[in-house]
Amino acid sequence: MEYDFRNIEANWRKKWAQDESYKVTEDPNKKKFYVLDMFPYPSGAGLHVGHPLGYIASDIYARYMRHKGYNVLHPMGYDSFGLPAEQYAILTGQHPAKTTEQNIARYREQLDKIGFSYDWSREVRTSSPDYYKWTQWIFGLLFNAWYDLETNKTCPISELIAKFEDNGSYGVNAHMDEEWWKTYLLEADHIFSAHFEGEFTDTDWKGMTEAQKEALLMNYRIAYLADSVVNWCPALGTVLANDEIKDGVSERGGHPVEQKKMRQWSMRISAYSERLIADLDTIDWPDNIKEIQRNWIGKSSGARIRFQAEKEVTIEVFTTRPDTLYGVSFLTLAPEHESVEVLTSEEQRNAVMEYVANSKLKTERERMAEKKISGVFTGSYAMHPLTGEQIPVWIGDYVLAGYGTGAVMAVPAGDQRDYDFAKHFNLEIKNIFAESDLSEKAETSKDALLANSDFLNGMNYYAAFDAVCERLMEIGAGEKRVNYRLRDAVFSRQRYWGEPFPIYYENGIPRLINTEELPTELPDVDAYLPTESGEPPLARATNWERNGMPMECNTMPGWAGSSWYFLRYMDPNNHSVFASEERIKYWGQVDLYMGGAEHATGHLLYSRFWTKVLFDLGYIPFNEPFKKMINQGMILGRSSFVYRIKDSNTFISFERRKEFETQRLYAAISLVDNDKLNIEGFKNWLPEYANAEFMLNENGEYTCGWEVEKMSKSKYNVQTPDELIEKFGADTLRCYEMFLGPVEQSKPWDTKGINGVHNFLRRFHRLFLENETFAVSSEEATAAEMRVVHKTIKKITEDLERFSWNTVVSAFMIATNELTDLKCNKRQALEPLVVMLSPYAPHLAEELWKDLGHSTSVMNESWPVAESKYLEDDNFEYPISFNGKTRFFLSLPVGMSGADVEAQVLAHESTAKYLEGKTPKKIIVVPKRIVNVVM
RNA sequence: GCGCAUGUGGCGUAAUUGGUAGCCGCGCCAGACUUAGGAUCUGGUGCCGCGAGGCGUGGGGGUUCGAGUCCCUCCAUGCGCACCA
DSSP, X not given: OOOOHHHHHHHHHHHHHHHTTTOOOOOTTSOEEEEEEOOOOOOTTOOOTTTHHHHHHHHHXXXXXXXXXXXXXXXOOBXXXXXXXXXXHHHHOOOHHHHHHHHHHHHHHHHHHHTOOOOGGXXXXXXXXXXXXXXXXXXXXXXXXXXXXXXXXXXEHHHHHHHHHHHTTTTOOBOSOTTHHHHSOOSSSOOSOTTOOSOOOHHHHHTSOHHHHHHHHTTTBSEEEEEEEEEEETTTTEEEOGGGEETTEETTTTOBOEEEEEEEEEEOGGGGHHHHHHGGGGSBOOHHXXXXXXXXXXXXXXXXXXXXXXXXXXXXXXXXXXXGGGGOOEEEEOTTOTTHHHHOOTXXXXXXXXXXXXXXXXXXXXXXXXXXXXXXEEEEEEEOTTTOOEEEEEEOTTSOTTSTTSEEEEOTTTOHHHHHHHHHHTOOOOOOBSSOOOSSSOOOOTTSOBOSSGGGTTOOHHHHHHHHHHHHHHHTSEEEEEEEOOOOEEOOBOOSSSOBOSEEEETTEEEEOOGGGOOOOOOOOSOSSOOTTSOOGGGGOXXXXXXXXXXXXXXXXXXXXXXXXXXXXXXXXXXXXSSOHHHHHHHXXXXXXXXXXXXXXXXXHHHHHHHHHHHHTTSSSOSOSBSBEEEOOOEEEEEEEEEEETTSSEEEOGGGGGGSOEEEEEEOGGGEETTEEOHHHHHHHSGGGTTOEEEOOTTSOOBOEEEEEOOOGGGTOOOOHHHHHHHHOHHXXXXXXXXXXXXXXXXXXXGGGHHHHHHHHHHHHHTTEETTEEOOBOSOOOHHHHHHHHHHHHHHHHHHHTTOHHHHHHHHHHHHHHHHHTTOOBHHHHHHHHHHHTTTSHHHHHHHHHHTTOOSOGGGSOOOOOOHHHHOOSEEEXXXXXXXXXXXXXXXXTTOOHHHHHHHHHHSHHHHHHHTTOOOSEEEEETTTEEEEEO
């Protein structure tokens, strides 16, 4: 009976489902292992062959760990809130829940066919009210929390209120905007004096109204509502977080993004910057992801320095090079800087106003694209804190309002941008370096020695840094300071298909809905668009209120639900807590997380952030979610092209395309085999090609051109797993995807090689056959056969331990080839191979295991152990090299001493020939490796 | 511009610590079987050379008895950040 994969796979799929073979339960007597895939957004297009690459790899590892005796948690679910379903709803009026439901059904069908060992009883969907109830609950935790810089921990807001009651803001060291009172006035009747600088007493606090207290607390909450400058995307009708923007346009759809001041919910992730960087050292993630996160968080150490300007204005700057302080020749403010208005002199007023207005008009992207140097003098001066010199204050849009203090001290000698600015406006360039030529460019080396810098003369950056900071501290003009690029994350989206906030407004004060009343379910609306007045879609709901008080109309962003889903899998049906304490304790961190690198600055950062919050508040016993992560590469498509002669319906073969002026058009890859076009199929493909004519190559064929690019519907290059499973089976697909190369690597999809892998499974199957029927021998396997088996056990085990999925397939092939050559059909030799094959080809392995007479599933068998007695060999075939070049081989006993090996080599007849009459200078003998004769 | 990663046959790749470069598969060539095959089986296949042999892991240099692997430098490709002071 030939390898009948269709029947085999269908039968086992059914049996696994019936028996709930992959259900796992917590078992304190067994060691746990948690293998997780990044759950997918269920799009309408379904899965293509690229999606399952990581799923297959993690499934193999999960099955392997199960064979090793671990209790393996390997769940799957859906990140089911999202834009496409909403956009489809806008077009068709169909409720996104329905579209989502259909897409999930399709995904499930496709996933099931591949033979994954998911415990589907633990499925989660972020859009299900049972799930988002707990997303809302976590939002509540964040709302009711603040960040204590004393203990470096997230703490309940009640503790902060107690501190205020007790001693006002004195002794409170919280992460917040340090100058919150400047931008966030406490409503109408200001209770503090004009000189208020952020500190208040318990009497002040007690004297505040409810609204004032709440407004003040907003500056401390981790989830907070504030007027902030956000990235507004008019085309999508919503705000976007920084990580949702690539190259100045929206990641989804590529629409322009503008800066807009809006009252929005935000997450105080910036409080966690240092921990998010430091804890990277405690997790086993790919270096490039860690590096991306480090860059994104953007830590830089420097100093804050204050310059006293005219009109009682103090300009504070942030610099990473305080050592160059003596080289300051001007200050530059961002156009949005708060002091621009007051510092502008009468003579300069028009010029400044024009410049500031112009900057405002430009989008971020335009500012970026514009390489032109621009700026304007304010007409004011500030005093150098050490020299007392008067320094001109300029405005320039190369200074960003959102970073540091929005003001810089310009040192043309030590910074290229300042240098360019100075050259352009003919400002002074003070040379503060002993040996640097500043005629062409600035000196940016930290090793350059300082000059013309008073007490810093002769020092380099490292020495001068501390010296100057110390001096600034003494005179109160500045101090050391660490700055981060990471901004707080906007958490509001003006969309329908997302989690509603558990928030209503009582006289404008945001109030949290009690846990007992959750979930706050999405209301029905008549359309999924913003209202006429520009309010989010939820504003359309007729009874979107609580006891007559209005509900929050924004919804949460896509990353809310995915920031904690790995915890819900542990206890998905719990109605009283997000996951029980015992279960969280049992399953702990994700041991292996598999997914794409594209989430480096989004999901992977946000889930780390939420994990730290939950850890600080005592809900989970670990502060990093994913212990080890592997990023699978992208599988690219290989698009095919036909060449239509301009203004005709005639297509010319690839080889001859240059004879005419042609237009390159996509041809569906299903119509192309080995770059040859199926002409009849092509004519029937699209109506416009029905009457197409063809100019063929010399072999009478039509050759297509090709290119490797991302798989996409519009490129007609999408390869779905379904058709390959139909043709070759899921086991072949699984093995083939692994065989393609290292999982981390991106590679073009190439269907050609799949035959070879399919063949391997057939040949493996054939080992168990005699005259087309199942037949294995009970005889003892020979030494040679056992050697093959144990060599393979060793190789495969080692490869899986180091996550080298591709080389395992190779090792299976070698074993199959060798056992075929040996005509081995011994049970003793074949059984361990079936066990080892089962993670890769679970259906075939189950079938063979059953045929071998077992009544239990192969997946519970323990992993075979390589026994060294089968691997040892008496002799080693030494490569004998002369000056590093291998010349011949010599088989010598393994235990032979180096001196004896040397003697044997010298005595060998071929040695004289390769010595060419010379005397060996030295002979290197590496036991069981190599002999090298040095001449 | 800064940071990170990757460069090995016609192609995908292999070579845990420096120790026989090219395993396994695709493709290609030859043969067998077959009415036929995009089936199956057998053999061959880095490049140059009839051969002996020489040359070969992006280029150049170095360390070493020995380098795909370590160091320096340059180049190419991909990814991330990008006026971040």
